[in-house]
Amino acid sequence: DSGVTQTPKHLITATGQRVTLRCSPRSGDLSVYWYQQSLDQGLQFLIQYYNGEERAKGNILERFSAQQFPDLHSELNLSSLELGDSALYFCASSEARGELFFGEGSRLTVL
Amino acid sequence: AQTVTQSQPEMSVQEAETVTLSCTYDTSESDYYLFWYKQPPSRQMILVIRQEAYKQQNATENRFSVNFQKAAKSFSLKISDSQLGDAAMYFCAPTTFGGATNKLIFGTGTLLAVQP
Numbered sequence: 001d002s003g004v005t006q007t008p009k010h011l012i013t014a015t016g017q018r019v020t021l022r023c024s025p026r027s028g029d030l031s032v033y034w035y036q037q038s039l040d041q042g043l044q045f046l047i048q049y050y051n052g053e054e055r056a057k058g059n060i061l062e063r064f065s066a067q068q069f070p071d072l073h074s075e076l077n078l079s080s081l082e083l084g085d086s087a088l089y090f091c092a093s094s095e096a097r098g099e100l101f102f103g104e105g106s107r108l109t110v111l
Numbered sequence: 112a113q114t115v116t117q118s119q120p121e122m123s124v125q126e127a128e129t130v131t132l133s134c135t136y137d138t139s140e141s142d143y144y145l146f147w148y149k150q151p152p153s154r155q156m157i158l159v160i161r162q163e164a165y166k167q168q169n170a171t172e173n174r175f176s177v178n179f180q181k182a183a184k185s186f187s188l189k190i191s192d193s194q195l196g197d198a199a200m201y202f203c204a205p206t207t208f209g210g211a212t213n214k215l216i217f218g219t220g221t222l223l224a225v226q227p
Contacts, residue, residue: 033214042202043156043217056214088154094213099146102156 003027006091006103014111018079021106025072025093031055032074033100034066035090043090049074081110113138117203117218124193125226131178132188132221134203144206145179146215147188149199159201162186190223198225 003026013019025032034046045058049068060066063081068074078085086109092100114137124130136145147159162170162179170177174191186205190197200222204215 031213035217037154042219043215045214045216048214058214090156092156097213098144099158099161100213100215101158104155 002101002103004091004093004101004103006089006106008106009104010107010109012109012111013081015081015083017081017110018077019081019108021076021078021089021091021108023074023076023091023093023103025074025091026101029093029095029101030072031094032068032072033092033094034060034074034076035092037088037090037105038084039087046076078108081108083110086110113140113205113216115203115205115216115218117201117221119221120219121222121224123224123226124190126193126195128193129189129191130193130223132190132201132203132223134186134188134218136184136186136203136205136218138184138205145177145186146204146206147175147177147186148202148204148217149197150202150220151196151199156202160188193225195225195227198223 005024007022030051033048035043037043046060048056063079066076088105090105092102094100116135143164145162160172160175176189178187200220202220203218206215
């Protein structure tokens, strides 16, 4: 158990819809990262938050947005969903330096 | 920008044998860490081993060890006495520091099969 909690574990929705993925980091970790893993692909970095502020941005689509709340949990919002958005979305947290601890992922299926 | 290359999409090893997975990276940073993560069929991302770039000594973690060649920007993973449970996708990932950014850039992965 990494200590990072992601909900929901599975989500099935239709094209054009909007979903929200939630992440609770390990206790004490200020940084939260979001990654996308499409089928049989590597992990693509989307965005990082540190103590409530956006700190780094990767290949995140404009239809996607994220935020980190005062209690340090984070949400990733995906809107106007397309078939190609179907993927496993990982959240990870870390201390200032060191390894990332990953949640179990949220599997999104867009039909 | 950092880039990571894992040139072996798939590898196979016999149980109890040794296998080496290769990784090269490109970075302009001087302060960084390197990681190997494994992703078994459960899809959970599990840290295997980490190496601090400022350390000359190669990291070792039980049956897992690395060969870190900083000048060559090479970071290979050696798995000794391979076990069936080692079968997974393995990702190499360097990271950098600065302004509390600690993001990892992952390679495309090497799928390791372990034959009984």
